[in-house]
Amino acid sequence: MNRELVIRVGCSLCLLVVSALGCATGSSSNTARTSIEQLLLANAVDQSLDKVNFSYFAGSNVFLQDKYMDCVDKNYIIASTRHRLLTAGALLVDDVAKADVVVEMRAGAVGTNFSNTFLGTPEIALPGMLTVPELKVAERRRQDAVAKLGLVAYDPKTNAILGTGGTTLSSSTDSNWFVAGVGPYRSGSVQKEVKDSTTGVAAQTQEELPHYVAFAAPKPMREEPVQLAAEEPAAKATISPASHETDDQPDWAGSLK
Numbered sequence: 001m002n003r004e005l006v007i008r009v010g011c012s013l014c015l016l017v018v019s020a021l022g023c024a025t026g027s028s029s030n031t032a033r034t035s036i037e038q039l040l041l042a043n044a045v046d047q048s049l050d051k052v053n054f055s056y057f058a059g060s061n062v063f064l065q066d067k068y069m070d071c072v073d074k075n076y077i078i079a080s081t082r083h084r085l086l087t088a089g090a091l092l093v094d095d096v097a098k099a100d101v102v103v104e105m106r107a108g109a110v111g112t113n114f115s116n117t118f119l120g121t122p123e124i125a126l127p128g129m130l131t132v133p134e135l136k137v138a139e140r141r142r143q144d145a146v147a148k149l150g151l152v153a154y155d156p157k158t159n160a161i162l163g164t165g166g167t168t169l170s171s172s173t174d175s176n177w178f179v180a181g182v183g184p185y186r187s188g189s190v191q192k193e194v195k196d197s198t199t200g201v202a203a204q205t206q207e208e209l210p211h212y213v214a215f216a217a218p219k220p221m222r223e224e225p226v227q228l229a230a231e232e233p234a235a236k237a238t239i240s241p242a243s244h245e246t247d248d249q250p251d252w253a254g255s256l257k
Contacts, residue, residue, distance in 0.1 A: 039190045040145035040172050041073050045110070048147045049080055056163070058089030061157070063099035071107035077149065081105060102156045108148035108167060111191035115142050139178040143190075146171045199209055 062085055066078045085092060085103070093099050117137035122131040152165030174191060176184035197201055 036143065036174055036190065037145075037170070038073070038175055040112055040143060041110060041147065042076060043172035043190055043193060044145045044147035044170050045073070045077050045080060045149070047172065048149050048168040049077075049084055051168045051170070052084070052151060054085050054088035054090060057085065057101055057103070057153070059092060060100040061093045061098055062090040062101045062103055063093050063096050065096075065104040068104065068106040071104050071110040073110065074107065077107065077110070077147075078105075096156050099156050101153055103153045103164060106150040108150055108169075109127060110147050110149075112143055112145045115144075116140070117142075137180065138179070139183075141176045141178075141184075143174045144171055145173075 064078070064082060064085065066074075069078060071077070081091060081103075090101075096102060116139070118136045120138070121132070121134065121138040123134040126132065146169070148167060148169040150165070150167045153162040154160060155162060172190055173188035174186070175188045176186055178184055
C-alpha cells in the first residue's frame with residue numbers, strides 16, 4: 001500500500017514539473033530589403049560622390065535640381081549631395097531665382113546584382129531514375145552594387161554651363177565563402193566598412209543621446225550695431241620723472257634732448 005502511494009506521489013510530482021516547465025517559441029522578421037543590400041547601395045553612392053569636387057561652389061548660392069533623379073534610394077543620394085555641398089561651403093537655396101549656380105543631378109544606374117559560383121560537381125541524372133547529388137567543395141555567393149551618377153552645373157541667369165560636368169561611377173561588393181559547407185567567410189568593401197565602424201576605436205560611443213526630449217528657444221536675430229560718434233582722444237597724462245614710471249614717448253622726453 002505504501003509502495004503504491006509512493007508511486008502515485010512520484011507520478012504527480014513528475015506531471016507537475018513537466019507542466020511547470022512548459023515551452024516557448026521565438027519569432028523573427030525581416031525587412032523587405034536586407035541590410036546588406038542597403039549598405040551595398042549606400043557604399044557605392046558614397047564612393048561615387050567622394051569623387052566629385054564641390055569646392056568651386058564655396059560662397060555661392062546653389063540650387064540642387066533633383067527632378068531627374070528616378071532610382072532606388074534617391075532620397076539618400078539627394079541628401080548626401082546636399083551634405084557635400086554644405087561641407088564644401090556652398091549656400092543652399094530653395095528657389096532657382098535666388099541661385100547663382102544650379103547643380104543638376106541624374107542617376108544612370110543604382111542597383112545590385114547577385115552571382116553564385118562553386119567548385120565541385122553539379123547534380124547529374126543517370127538512366128534508371130538514378131541521380132548523383134550535387135557536391136560542393138567550395139562556394140562563393142557574391143552581391144555587387146553599382147552607382148553611376150551624373151552632375152552638371154550652370155548659371156541660371158544665362159544658362160551657361162560651368163565646367164563640363166560629367167558622370168561618376170563606383171561599385172561595392174559583399175562576398176560570402178563556404179568551404180566544405182562551413183562558413184560564411186565574408187569579404188568585400190561592405191564587410192570592411194562594417195568592421196572599421198564597429199570594432200576598435202570606431203566602436204566606442206562618443207556621445208550618448210539623453211533618455212528624454214528637450215528643446216531650447218531660438219536665439220533672437222542680431223540687431224544692426226549702432227554707429228557711435230567718434231570720441232575725442234583722451235589727453236595724455238603727464239608723468240613726473242620723480243615717479244620712476246616709464247612711457248613709450250613721454251611729453252617731457254623731448255625737453256631733455
